[in-house]
Amino acid sequence: MGIKALDYESLNENVKKVEYAVRGELYLRASELQKEGKKIIFTNVGNPHALGQRPLTFPRQVVALCQAPFLLDDPNVGLLFPADAIARAKHYLSMTPGGLGAYSDSRGLPGIRKEVAEFIERRDGYSSDPELIFLTDGASKGVMQILNCIIRGQGDGVLVPVPQYPLYSATISLYGGSLVPYYLDESANWGLDVNNLRESVAQARFKGITVRAMVIINPGNPTGQCLSEANLREILNFCHQEKLVLLGDEVYQQNIYQDERPFISARKVMMDMGQPISKEVQLVSFHTVSKGYWGECGQRGGYFEMTNISPQTVDEIYKISSISLSPNVPAQIFMGLMVNPPKPGDISYEQYVRESKGILESLRRRARIMTDGFNSCKNVVCNFTEGAMYSFPQIRLPPKAIEAAKNAGKVADVFYCLKLLEATGISTVPGSGFGQKEGVFHLRTTILPAEEDMPEIMSSFKKFNEGFMEQYEDVKI
Amino acid sequence: MGIKALDYESLNENVKKVEYAVRGELYLRASELQKEGKKIIFTNVGNPHALGQRPLTFPRQVVALCQAPFLLDDPNVGLLFPADAIARAKHYLSMTPGGLGAYSDSRGLPGIRKEVAEFIERRDGYSSDPELIFLTDGASKGVMQILNCIIRGQGDGVLVPVPQYPLYSATISLYGGSLVPYYLDESANWGLDVNNLRESVAQARFKGITVRAMVIINPGNPTGQCLSEANLREILNFCHQEKLVLLGDEVYQQNIYQDERPFISARKVMMDMGQPISKEVQLVSFHTVSKGYWGECGQRGGYFEMTNISPQTVDEIYKISSISLSPNVPAQIFMGLMVNPPKPGDISYEQYVRESKGILESLRRRARIMTDGFNSCKNVVCNFTEGAMYSFPQIRLPPKAIEAAKNAGKVADVFYCLKLLEATGISTVPGSGFGQKEGVFHLRTTILPAEEDMPEIMSSFKKFNEGFMEQYEDVKI
Numbered sequence A, B: 001m002g003i004k005a006l007d008y009e010s011l012n013e014n015v016k017k018v019e020y021a022v023r024g025e026l027y028l029r030a031s032e033l034q035k036e037g038k039k040i041i042f043t044n045v046g047n048p049h050a051l052g053q054r055p056l057t058f059p060r061q062v063v064a065l066c067q068a069p070f071l072l073d074d075p076n077v078g079l080l081f082p083a084d085a086i087a088r089a090k091h092y093l094s095m096t097p098g099g100l101g102a103y104s105d106s107r108g109l110p111g112i113r114k115e116v117a118e119f120i121e122r123r124d125g126y127s128s129d130p131e132l133i134f135l136t137d138g139a140s141k142g143v144m145q146i147l148n149c150i151i152r153g154q155g156d157g158v159l160v161p162v163p164q165y166p167l168y169s170a171t172i173s174l175y176g177g178s179l180v181p182y183y184l185d186e187s188a189n190w191g192l193d194v195n196n197l198r199e200s201v202a203q204a205r206f207k208g209i210t211v212r213a214m215v216i217i218n219p220g221n222p223t224g225q226c227l228s229e230a231n232l233r234e235i236l237n238f239c240h241q242e243k244l245v246l247l248g249d250e251v252y253q254q255n256i257y258q259d260e261r262p263f264i265s266a267r268k269v270m271m272d273m274g275q276p277i278s279k280e281v282q283l284v285s286f287h288t289v290s291k292g293y294w295g296e297c298g299q300r301g302g303y304f305e306m307t308n309i310s311p312q313t314v315d316e317i318y319k320i321s322s323i324s325l326s327p328n329v330p331a332q333i334f335m336g337l338m339v340n341p342p343k344p345g346d347i348s349y350e351q352y353v354r355e356s357k358g359i360l361e362s363l364r365r366r367a368r369i370m371t372d373g374f375n376s377c378k379n380v381v382c383n384f385t386e387g388a389m390y391s392f393p394q395i396r397l398p399p400k401a402i403e404a405a406k407n408a409g410k411v412a413d414v415f416y417c418l419k420l421l422e423a424t425g426i427s428t429v430p431g432s433g434f435g436q437k438e439g440v441f442h443l444r445t446t447i448l449p450a451e452e453d454m455p456e457i458m459s460s461f462k463k464f465n466e467g468f469m470e471q472y473e474d475v476k477i
Helices: A013-017 A025-035 A057-067 A069-073 A083-093 A110-124 A139-150 A166-174 A194-206 A229-242 A266-273 A311-323 A329-339 A349-375 A399-407 A412-424 A451-472 B013-017 B025-035 B057-067 B069-073 B083-095 B110-124 B139-150 B166-174 B194-206 B229-242 B266-273 B311-323 B329-339 B349-375 B399-407 B412-424 B451-472
Strands: A133-136 A156-162 A178-183 A210-217 A245-249 A283-288 A302-307 A443-446 B133-136 B156-162 B178-183 B210-217 B245-249 B283-288 B302-307 B443-446
Touching: A013 A166, A013 B311, A025 A412, A057 A069, A057 A083, A057 A329, A057 A349, A057 B057, A057 B069, A069 A083, A069 B057, A083 A329, A110 A133, A110 A266, A110 A302, A110 A329, A133 A139, A133 A311, A133 A329, A139 A156, A139 A166, A139 A210, A139 A245, A139 A283, A139 A302, A139 A311, A156 A166, A156 A194, A166 A178, A166 B311, A178 A194, A194 A210, A194 A229, A210 A229, A229 A245, A229 A266, A245 A266, A266 A283, A266 A302, A302 A329, A311 B013, A311 B166, A349 A451, A399 A412, A399 A451, A412 A443, A412 A451, B013 B166, B025 B412, B057 B069, B057 B083, B057 B329, B057 B349, B069 B083, B083 B110, B083 B329, B110 B133, B110 B266, B110 B302, B110 B329, B133 B139, B133 B311, B133 B329, B139 B156, B139 B166, B139 B210, B139 B245, B139 B283, B139 B302, B139 B311, B156 B166, B156 B194, B166 B178, B178 B194, B194 B210, B194 B229, B210 B229, B229 B245, B229 B266, B245 B266, B266 B283, B266 B302, B302 B329, B349 B451, B399 B412, B399 B451, B412 B443, B412 B451
Parallel strands: A156 A178, A156 A210, A210 A245, A245 A283, B156 B178, B156 B210, B210 B245, B245 B283
Antiparallel strands: A133 A302, A283 A302, B133 B302, B283 B302
16 A cells, blocks of 8 residues: 555644644643543633633624624614613624625625724824735634735745744744744843844844844744834834834733833834835734633734735735635624723623623733742742733743653753643643754743632642642752 | 835745635625625635525534523523533534634644544545644635645646636745646546646656645535546556645535546545555545535534545644644544534434525526536536536637737636626636636636526526627627
8 A cells, every 4th residue: 555645644733743732742641631531721822711711892792792693673672782782783784784794805794894994093193004914714814814925935934033923933944934033032031132133133043044024023922022113113023124024013002011112013013113014024913812801812804004015915915815715703792892992881881891891800910920939939930920811931940850750751942731631630732832942941830720710720830830840950958 | 224024126026926816806806896896706716605505403502502602591482492502512522622712732622533533434444544634714714734745946846727717826936836737537527637747747857846745625626527436546556656745626526417426535546445555644534514515614623534645744734733723623523523523313403404405406507507608608608517616617718819809918718707707706717827728718606606696697607608709700790
């Protein structure tokens, strides 16, 4: 028998090269343990509802009515749904004559793309064109689509922050391009130094790689830092000089836990800078309904907005969207609701504000509890989670632990995280899945477990860590 | 200013090579005309709800409740929802502790994959393993993912029926492989002759292409034929001899409009054939919630089932699924409902049967009205639509029309379809978008317009066609 196309030996090599740690060895082991009856705290993925966060009520009411439009003709509908949810459901249904069961345009419903454009305009103070906004099945799908357009082969490089969210490394591998790392500075609260960028580009050139695009994740994943306006200006100048497409992963823009650096979009900074930057830098910005105080991950809704991209390229991207016909329509409506929430005076306004503020304030407290908790542990140091949904503590592993990991055939941080999982049920992702400097070890955890569970989780972590460090400490007291 | 990565000139060439006619020139022109106020009948895409088909009530009730689980605690819920919809919503919510807002496993919810496996077992009489079933955002996404694993470069060929659904040609272009066409025989009701397959493979080899996979679309799109069991056996023998992965696009399995050849799955035939075929042919079968009497296109739900694929390859496919985290969860629930509909004795059973039978019987009548209508037109011949959702009439264009098209810079069938669109508002897809033999012209239309509108649409088509033929006929009477 010869080898067949779906035998491992003959698969597309780019597929095999992909690594995706967020759902990698740790996650698989955690799933096994869960099946065996162990209580697992899944902090490997930013998946708030899975850890008990309740969905916002108003958007769920609206989407439920859109799924069951016959309820709108029922005289009892007012007993279960408020009038503004009913009105809003009618508003969205009027945009899609076939309802949620009809494919939309491949870019998404025009009416919702218009609402997104209005949101961007309110946020940034610059008008936005709905024709340059495409709705997607989550932000990841949009990132993949754009990278597929950019990457022509191994000679094409994409600058990616390290530590990075593995969507980028995985997608660049899958499409056969080259990841060009630029290191964030842990000692400067994961700051981005433009000199590092220059060095990364120079090194890539030396290897024959043409750098074509740069990814920023703001707020950072897994690192949680918020980029300052000054830093964004430097980045935009750099992209302009180097003729790089800037991919702005801004999915955590609602998740800000400090007041010094509020979120500012790459697009706003670019427009503020004026010509030539504002007219020449190619920017694609990504957003989602999965993060923020929404956390509607399972709905798979997102968008990307293109700036300074020619109509001919937009047409090509549209054509590629067409192959899979349309993003899912219910999540398009979630996106409409996210960018156009209840307004003061609406029946559901107070509830909406109460729910969203409650989530955001609790996340802010949890960010603090987690960072402080890590910093109280032996051989653990952690920058404050300024934004996003993650803590990324450095674990200073003693040489004996690194040795023990080697003997077990594991990367040292994988070794640590596996032990943590077995001992406590806390499922994290080893720092090596995101990239880190040689010989430095981290783990990523979300700040999403319920606030009331946090103290116990942190004390369970602390206890494990102490035992671990004691076991592998060189000099015992 | 140099060229930037998202300038048209420097895009990934594979992206530029993609053609996707279903949403191509005709669709774009139709959208323009619609904006200008013209009434357009969109028969370019199999999008039943957009043409007035009502969704089935029970699944919408269940998904609405899953979106708004707080309704389950409302004492008035029974006024708007039947008890079995409430019970079913609880059943699905119990499978996803975070509800619809939580990412599921990247393969889909285990409980729903189990329901799919049970459906396959009931359908085929052979057990199915949920671990080999992956839920997807529609069947197209699954097809793209599998082709991405198979195609390593231009030297890899995929046998695709011609005429074909352009998902296949587009995806093969996008991933840089080679489409190897095999022609369906229009004079034998679009039958598949295995000798043609052999010839296609031989020709591909001569060009240095290794054929690695074969696509069948059963029932056919755009051609509407249903494959016989004997034909499927020949195909499976051929795949076995040639060591081809068989991709079974079976999304229209509910759409059957004759009694001679009921749908039979490739997997059942393969299992019936016994060893070595049943143990050696690699098969991936695709299904969806978008077609059948469901037509829930906008929800984007589907699955694929793998047979005779090694665990190591399944792990690779799982890893690739992980990059975009999870298929959308609401559509997973639609899939669960589709494979596990209300049973006799359930409160909603009769309504469910009445609605689904009503849709299917009407489609059957519409298939007949359309085929007969086309065959009553001058220079038009059309095989009966045995299954799926399309008619694919051959239009025998007079030489003068072909000449006029050439002068207008159009492919002849595009020229015809554009004139049809401008005159009648009927938006079809030219046969050249699906592939056809040199010098033979077709168009594809869905059979989905409302039954009561059918006579008018067909008479409007007939009138246009007569005028067209008269205008371009060589010898005028």
